[in-house]
Amino acid sequence: MKVQDSNVFRRFWYVAMPVSQLDAGPQPFKLFDEELVLWKTPDGQVSALADRCCHRSARLSLGEVVEDRIACPYHGWExxxxxxxxxxxxxxxxxxxxxxxxxxxxxxVRYGFVWVCLENPLADIPDLPEAVNDEYRVIQEFHEVWDMSLFRLVDNWFDLAHVAFVHRGTQGDITRPVPPEEKLEELPLGVRSSNLVRIANRSEGQAYTGISEQETVRDREVTWYAPNCRKLRIYYPNGLHHIIFTTATPLAEGQILFTQMCIRNDTEAEVPAEAAIAFDRRVTMEDKVILESTLADVPVMPDEKPEQGMRADRAQLMARRKLREIVEQHDERFRRAA
Incomplete structure (x- = not known):
């Protein structure tokens, strides 16, 4: 299954672009084959409309904002x-x-980005209380196109078995390939995984964490908000909290818009934002190389041939089952076949 295969995925919120991009005027955006124009009024209200004038079908994204209205570039209809x-x-x-x-x-508008939902939403945009807590700072990291499937990224968010291999240059240890046991919790529209994870803490990681030892332990909690958002909460022994929030927007078959921020309880003087971004970039690029080599189609539904598995895949399989339940419950075409 690909995310475009079921209309139910139109009922979730997706990041389109930084809200600051609308300062330059109306902007086009395409989501699930819907051509949109995003724009904002002088008082900051954001709007998403079909990017076709109802008169002669000109693109409104080529128009301009006039007071609290958008004007078509063809005949000026507002x-x-x-x-x-x-x-x-x-x-x-x-x-x-x-x-x-x-x-x-x-x-x-949430966390500095415009979010769009095409149909009646099944869930709210995930709440990040740390993002509005004065004890934390928010660092915008990535907003870029990746050539891969959203569902493959969901697998990766829960995959502890790949760390020793894919991240051997940053935080993995190839001599310890067996991942630690994790506690799993099924949520109404998601999955939560938590455990303690021992990682390598090389020189770049030491600058990132403020921990001088060659190894350290992460108190890790991953919350997946189906289908496209992940909050990774990491607590380090020295009191550092590093929270990574990632969301993916499906742009086409096998292509997503990858958006990520981190939230930390330290200061710029202790660890510059540039250093935090650089380390997360290295780790993320290690994932990207592998994920862009995978197939876009992910076996989620009962009639799809399953992939081989292992015990460490438990969280991924729970997430795939959750996706299947969402499709079968909310998409009439699949409910009849269920």
Missing amino acids: FNVSGQCTRIPQMPDHTPGSSCRVRNFQAQ
């Missing part, structure tokens, strides 16, 4: 944040009817 046409310059005394509109979609 639309409000809900998609209703409010002014036709060629007919100044005419009030456009309710049918004179373009489709609007739900949009929110």
Whole structure:
């Protein structure tokens, strides 16, 4: 299964772009084959509309914001944040009817990004209390395109068995390939995994953690918010909290928009943001090389041939089962076949 195979995945929130990008004017964005225009009013209200004028189908993303409306570049028709046409310059005394509109979609600003949901959402955008806690700082890390499947990334978020091999240059130890046991908790729309993990702490990691020993232990908790968000909470023995929040937006078959931030309870003087980003970049790029080599299709549904597995795959299999349950419960096409 690929994320585009079921309409239920249109009912979740996805990051589109940094909200600051809208300062330059309306911006195009495509999600699940829906062509959108994202724009904001002078008071900061963000809107997501279909990127076609209802008059002669010109792209609204080529237009401009006029007060609290977006104006079509072709004939100047103006639309409000809900998609209703409010002014036709060629007919100044005419009030456009309710049918004179373009489709609007739900949009929110959270953590510095515009999030979009195409249908009635099944869940809220994940809450990150640390992001608004004065004892923490937020560091924006990545917002870039990866050529891989969203569901393969979900596998990776829970995969402790790959660390010794893929991350041998940063935090893995090839001589200890057996991952520690983990505690698993099934959530209504997700999975949580927690355990203690011993990792290598080489020179770059020492600068990142403030720990001088060659090894250290992570108190690790991963919370997956189906289908596309992950919060990795890491507590170190010296009191450092390093929290990684990652979200992926499906752009096409085998292509995602990868967005990540980290949240830390230290200061810029202790560990510069540049150093934190550099280490997370090294680790992330080790994953990226492997993940971009995997197949986009992931066996989730009962009629798909399963892949071989091992005991360390328990969390991944729980996540795949959760995806299957979401599809079967909310997509009529698969419910009939279930």
